[in-house]
Amino acid sequence: MDIQRIGLTPRYADAVVHNGVxxxxxxxxxxxxxxxxxxxxxxxxxxxxxxxxxxxxxRLLTATIYLIDMADYDGFNAVWDAxxxxxxxxSRACVKVAGxxxxxxxxxxxxxxxxx
Numbered sequence: 569m570d571i572q573r574i575g576l577t578p579r580y581a582d583a584v585v586h587n588g589v590x591x592x593x594x595x596x597x598x599x600x601x602x603x604x605x606x607x608x609x610x611x612x613x614x615x616x617x618x619x620x621x622x623x624x625x626x627r628l629l630t631a632t633i634y635l636i637d638m639a640d641y642d643g644f645n646a647v648w649d650a651x652x653x654x655x656x657x658x659s660r661a662c663v664k665v666a667g668x669x670x671x672x673x674x675x676x677x678x679x680x681x682x683x684x
Contacts, residue, residue: 570586571584571585571586572584572585572586572621573585574617574620574621575617575620580593582594582617582620583617583618583620583621585621585622585683588682588683588684589629589680589681589682589683590618590621590622590623590680590681590682590683591678591679591680592614592617592618592621592678592679592680592681593676593677593678593679594610594611594613594614594617594676594677594679595610595668595669595670595673595675595676595677596609596610596673596674596675597609597610597613598672599670599671599672599673600672602643602674603635603640603643603644603647603674603675604643604644604646604647606673606674606675607643607644607647607648607674607675608647608651610675610677611647611648611651611677614677614679615651618679618681621681621683622683622684623681623682623683623684624653624681625651625652625653625656625681626653626656627656627681627682627683627684628652628656628657628658628679628680628681629658629659629679629680629681629682630658630659630660630679630680631658631659631660631661631677631678631679632660632661632662632663632677632678632679633648633660633661633662633663633675633676633677634662634663634665634668634675634676634677634678635662635663635664635665635674635675636664636665636666636667636668636673636674636675637664637674638664640674640675641662644662644675658679658680658681
């Protein structure tokens with residue numbers, strides 16, 4: 569089966585589709601703002617990426633959330649809960665990390681979703 573790469577750069581792709589599943593990683597488009605601002609912007613971009621891959625937030629299978637501060641957990645969840653399609657919660661993990669690739673990022677999200 570072919571592998572489709574979306575938003576391909578020399579270092580990474582925004583999403584990779586293989587065998588009916590899209591795998592995507594998203595970070596905030598800006599280092600500005602608190603957890604709710606960064607999360608809202610991140611999830612907006614993620615939704616668009618999933619749609620470009622032939623999927624959507626209603627087709628999520630798994631999600632891993634990386635936070636640099638667990639004090640941001642409730643703020644992230646408020647944004648996530650409002651964004652997530654009702655009845656479509658994926659299996660999910662949330663992990664505290666020492667840091668992300670950019671010092672100002674507060675969150676990073678990794679998902680897989682069914683295509684179609």
